[in-house]
Amino acid sequence: MRLHVPTPLRWSDLDAYGHVNNARMLSLLEEARIQAFWVSAEADENAAGASTAVLDATPGADTVTLIARQEVEYLAPIPYQRQPLDIELWIGHMGGASLEVCYEVFSPLGVEPRVLYTRAVTTIVLVDSATERPRRIDDREREAWQPYLGDPIVFRRR
């Protein structure tokens, strides 16, 4: 099963070429990931659904999420558009203390033809704030994320 996270662009995401900047894309993926996985005090408003949002990784919390690795394929340039991008998000692998979040970034819902702009994967390590060492994914997290396990992305260029 995949989450669909509507992710709005800003005009300032464009660079001098007039398309969404390649580095800024990772900020969009970061935002989609936070919407999907982070506990929110305002969980009812969480567009991505509350069920996966079990990770309290806000500054000051017990867990820090470290980004260990990212891989991104840019398939088509992205123009500024007002409707949010449709970012599909799932988990390609769940390890002991880490997980791989996979993304496919599509044109806004309802816009035809549907365009796949970007595919990416982020490896996240859960780190205990106190010990600063990796900590295991706990049972509640594992249970919440299990339904979103899917095939990892096979990248075209490698």
Add this chain to the structure above:
Amino acid sequence: MRLHVPTPLRWSDLDAYGHVNNARMLSLLEEARIQAFWVSAEADENAAGASTAVLDATPGADTVTLIARQEVEYLAPIPYQRQPLDIELWIGHMGGASLEVCYEVFSPLGVEPRVLYTRAVTTIVLVDSATERPRRIDDREREAWQPYLGDPIVFRRR
């Protein structure tokens, strides 16, 4: 009359102090302004209402909008929150070739107590792309923006 432009935050808007960065606030105002004033091919989805969106200032268009001046008062630090900020937006002055856009940035709609985070004004000059000189606000623009004329902001610190 004021426009209400719901403007979502991103976690990456925070700086190392854990609040929305002072420079990034101007990107949020920029986005609200674009939502409000720029012609959109997808006008029906325009959260700010289509009536003020008569300015075609996208790259390649006949008009370029130059920012001549900005003034911002930061009244309270802004934490990350999932619901969009409620940016009120109106026109404090309409000149020959320029206009002053005024903003009050509030906490998300429905959150109590309502907090006024920031007040700001942006002076925009309309520039003809071909001649690179200021061009007059035309009748259609003036008519569309007239209902949103209001008192300019009186800043506390000056």
Add this chain to the structure above:
Amino acid sequence: MRLHVPTPLRWSDLDAYGHVNNARMLSLLEEARIQAFWVSAEADENAAGASTAVLDATPGADTVTLIARQEVEYLAPIPYQRQPLDIELWIGHMGGASLEVCYEVFSPLGVEPRVLYTRAVTTIVLVDSATERPRRIDDREREAWQPYLGDPIVFRRR
């Protein structure tokens, strides 16, 4: 007396119009200000000279610097260029717990003709991290900054 802080651009400072973005300019001013005023463990490398750098406002320090107000006039568009901008920086006013930092942003040193791109002022309030209340500028700070007191900027558009 004015400080000269060489401040490098990045290509990513440009927006879709191909010039340094208006909001990003405030990040450049922020960086120049930090170079000038913040204590550095590597003070010898401080391009702006070590004498004004007496403020320990890094996260975790006793003082937090809050931005209370900014005013910016954009006089000419700024293209990408490899040599650092020459940001002149001085103090327009020193109050009890606040100071006004003034900036004039010029084209790189040695490039002719010299262009004044931007003028700006930032009002900074020193806040005690523990009490979260403004704290007075202390004697050491006042002494260090005194030589850089100068006339406040008179903005053209107001």
Add this chain to the structure above:
Amino acid sequence: MRLHVPTPLRWSDLDAYGHVNNARMLSLLEEARIQAFWVSAEADENAAGASTAVLDATPGADTVTLIARQEVEYLAPIPYQRQPLDIELWIGHMGGASLEVCYEVFSPLGVEPRVLYTRAVTTIVLVDSATERPRRIDDREREAWQPYLGDPIVFRRR
């Protein structure tokens, strides 16, 4: 042979965790890459040396550089520091119309012990502005870049 591109940080590169943000790292790599490969009107000031800077890919030029793929490993968090990061940069592969730029991001020159913060690779495709199709790396470019060909990065996590 590797290029060494000194790349200054900004305080605004930090995120709410107080370290250089993972997405922002790609802007730093972008800037190092531009310093190294783009033709500059001010070539004498090019910190990376003028010899590799043969690519005129500024907006309006005959060539657009598209980013097709990026892979990044984050090995250690990066604090704010005033001295520029030491980014080593070489070419892992030169194809017909594309090249793979490899990076190792180190702590500033002279700081001991030397820390390897990040390793990354970017696949760039040269695109003809007029036809919008990939164009071959020409002889002058190939000759300029040949000395910087080296072994591609072998990533630890895959």
